[in-house]
Amino acid sequence: MHILFVHRSGSGQFAALIASLVAQGDEVTLITEHPAPELPGLRQLAYTVGDASTQHPALVATDYHLRTGEAVAGLMVSLAASDPPDVVIGHTGWGGLLFARDALPDTALLGYCEYYYRGTGSDLDFGAVTSISQAERQRIRMRNAAQLLALDTLDAAYAPTQWQRQQYPAAYRQRIAVCHDGIDVALCRPDPRGSFILPDGRELVPGAPVVTFAARDLDPYRGYPQFMQAAALVAERHPDAIFIAVGGDGTGYGRPREDGQLWREAMLAETGLAERIVHIPWLAYRDLIRLFQVSAAHVYLTVPFVLSWSLLEAMACGCLVVGSDTPPVKEVIRDGVNGFLAPFDAPALLAQRIEEALRHASLTAPLRRAARETIRTGYERERCINRQLGWIRRLGG
Structure with missing residues (x-):
């Protein structure tokens, strides 16, 4: 099976999953803006994102997500012509999956839902001593635009914790499972003789x-x-x-x-x-x-x-x-x-x-x-x- 990963920063949260797939003999490709250190069995395809062209402050992130989506989709189309993937797994937050359904219409898409930005009841207004401006709330809402469009095309999705899942709109939440990236408890263990x-x-x-x-x-x-x-x-x-x-x-x-x-x-x-x-x-x-x-x-x-x-x-x-x-x-x-x-x-x-x-x-x-x-x-x-x-x-x- 050929599995394609999409993540802005190397393998990111997918590192252990990628290693397991490689060990099982699967073909694994990673599309990323910042390639990870070389890993035997992992093919990496790097993309670049041009400078933002928008002048509207609420659209800076959306502009970046759009350019990321275009760059990733271009690599997906090329890959589909020579070595199409069976499954795509990608982080939903940076635009990498924005046009994945268009580039790979017959490929299963699995999204990693790390964080959905909210104007209230979350990080933006936590402990705020002054009111959050409308401009800031609008900027935060627009930051989710590409993620929402991607979510609408996914076959399945998951978030690492229940609370992170709960931040997503109810219409999508029921489709998001909860599964953490995992902790190596054999390495992370008490050691009374440690130093x-x-x-x-x-x-x-x-x-x-x-x-x-x-x-x-x-x-x-x-x-x-x-x-x-x-x-x-x-x-x-x-x-x-x-x-x-x-x-x-x-x-x-x-x-x-x-x-x-x-x-x-x-x-x-x-x-x-x-x-x-x-x-x-x-x-x-x-x-x-x-x-x-x-x-x-x-x-x-x-x-x-x-x-x-x-x-x-x-x-x-x-x-x-x-x-x-x-x-x-x-x-x-x-x-x-x-x-x-x-x-x-x-x-x-x-x-x-x-x-x-x-x-x-x-x-x-x-x-x-x-x-x-x-x-x-x-x-x-x-x-x-x-x-x-x-x-x-x-x-x-």
Whole structure:
């Protein structure tokens, strides 16, 4: 069977699924704007997107999606003439599937529904102290235009969490299954003999008062300012606590600060934590897992938005996670059962939960075991991949 993947950023969420298909001897092609590192058995076809031509601010994303759809469709037509795919699996959010039905009218289409933007009750207005402008609401609504057109042509679709599925309009929601990308629980596991070496050479081991935070970028969407404020409160009462924040200085999902400062710089100045916290801009995947294995309290905060793999990986490692009381975190963490929850924008309460984890480490063992069990039974990679493979076989049959 020939399976064609479409994703803007290399293999993205499809990496494990692609690897499984290649291992089973299927022919696999990836159409992408940013090719992934070479993988034996995977053919990659790259496309480019020209500069936006629209002057209307609400149409910038739509213009990009349109150009992406045109570029991807062109590659699909060429592929159909020489080696037509049996199934297409693509991310619905960036326009890659916009014209897939026109380019491949007889091919089954499976969509990955990661996020549907909403003007209310979601990330846009979460914690807003001023009203959201009509122009901003219009921009967000238009950002879904290409996705809606693609959804209308799909044979099947799935989302990684229930909450992400719920963001989609009811007319499409009933057609969207829920299946996570999957977590490697064999790699992401507790290791009582594990260790993590800090950049300054210090070695951390399980049992040390290590408080961790990790995000792609240190931005407000993932609660970095609130983490730093809470860490400053914990630092006052726990002089032996070690704070580690992993993440880059990009804008992430949010926007740059109006004063031009990086969030890391601004929060270090505000909290005075420079001598107490270690910032690491990036970690190799296995090193991140080693960090989770020595963490006494891992803080995961997010506005209502896409759920990070890192939360589930930390839980699989047996971390005591202190998460924000926001969807979709509450879908995974039950307060006092498999982790702790705290309000997103209440650093004092967040600090209290971190301190609970540090002071009562021996009493949190059942929560840690429950956290791993949550991932093992609901998000284990092999189970997730097998379910996705089942869809592919049925669609391509």
